[in-house]
Amino acid sequence: MTAEAIHLEEQVARFKERVQGLLPDGGNLDMCLTCGTCSGGCPASGLEGMDPRKFLRMVALGLDEEVLSTPWVWMCTQCERCMHACPMKINIPRLVYEARSNWPRDQRPRGIRESCDFHVQRGGAMGIPKEDWIFVVEDVLEEVRQNQPGWEKLQAPIDKKGTGYYLNQNSREPVTEPEEMVPLWKILHLAGVDWTYSSEMWGGENYCMFLGDDDAWAKIVATQSRIIDDLGCHTFIETE
Ligand code: SF4
Ligand code: SF4
Structure with a gap:
């Protein structure tokens, strides 16, 4: 049996492009080292099977549908601990904020x-x-x-x-x-x-x-x- 190739380049990262356009230096979103430091101190890590590193990877890979529908964004406290701990100073809370803004208002908590x-x-x-x-x-x-x-x-x-x-x-x-x-x-x-x-x-x-x-x-x-x-x-x- 041969495994099917996953064509990530076919994903269109519209959400990522939009947020990059809002942040100084594009928010460093392409500079992630996948070190996981952000997830280590995040109070929302593990909830809904998500953590900040995983969320950022999904954004970077253009998985917009998943990014914009996960209820995990409502569990982030916006404490910014991840950003301060991140060696590349990636602004994950702003990503979360933008994902929240995309929800229909009457479906927000x-x-x-x-x-x-x-x-x-x-x-x-x-x-x-x-x-x-x-x-x-x-x-x-x-x-x-x-x-x-x-x-x-x-x-x-x-x-x-x-x-x-x-x-x-x-x-x-x-x-x-x-x-x-x-x-x-x-x-x-x-x-x-x-x-x-x-x-x-x-x-x-x-x-x-x-x-x-x-x-x-x-x-x-x-x-x-x-x-x-x-x-x-x-x-x-x-x-x-
Ligand atoms: S701490 Fe920064 S560089 Fe490390 S995984 Fe998290 S976002 Fe990526
Ligand atoms: S801002 Fe959100 S994602 Fe970052 S550490 Fe705090 S709760 Fe976690």
């Missing part, structure tokens, strides 16, 4: 999609109304001032103009563990930093990036930038 949509619509990924965000901050602040000696003058302002420093906030904390907001307030207080939250687009994370949704990602960043300018802040403290 619902949890990430809803967090992105909530953030765009309501300013935070948990979807709480603006009034609840303001209430929680004021309520927690009052609780600390009244019950923790030495912190009677603690501040947690919202929409205060001219403070210099703008602080955003992980969206989950005011909903599930509001007391976790307080340590940073105290650090800023002790450091003498004049800061403010905003009532609008206050969430610190950006699930739209994880969703591979460029437009929504940009909208969050642009809105936050506009708010920071309107408040007259010179420094953005990004907590995520």
Whole structure:
């Protein structure tokens, strides 16, 4: 019995060409040494039978259908550990991001999609109304001032103009563990930093990036930038 030859050159690597066109120096995608260092430290290695080295090989070989359909891309944390460990500095997370962007939006993971949509619509990924965000901050602040000696003058302002420093906030904390907001307030207080939250687009994370949704990602960043300018802040403290 004779084995059939596999004609890899017949594969058309359109995905690879597209990503190469987006990255400086083409993202070094053709320079892989197949050493496997990227896979060694990847938290998503082995899931769905995939790892970053294998994913990159599939991209390089033009297996676009497999690359663009594997659910493994949603298991990558975008931590960039693979890229930093890679001797050729190959940008695998960007490959993963581009593969995610190719999925029909309604087929992307619902949890990430809803967090992105909530953030765009309501300013935070948990979807709480603006009034609840303001209430929680004021309520927690009052609780600390009244019950923790030495912190009677603690501040947690919202929409205060001219403070210099703008602080955003992980969206989950005011909903599930509001007391976790307080340590940073105290650090800023002790450091003498004049800061403010905003009532609008206050969430610190950006699930739209994880969703591979460029437009929504940009909208969050642009809105936050506009708010920071309107408040007259010179420094953005990004907590995520
Ligand atoms: S670490 Fe870099 S060179 Fe090594 S297999 Fe991974 S992508 Fe290729
Ligand atoms: S960025 Fe993704 S592929 Fe790279 S190490 Fe992190 S989880 Fe793995």
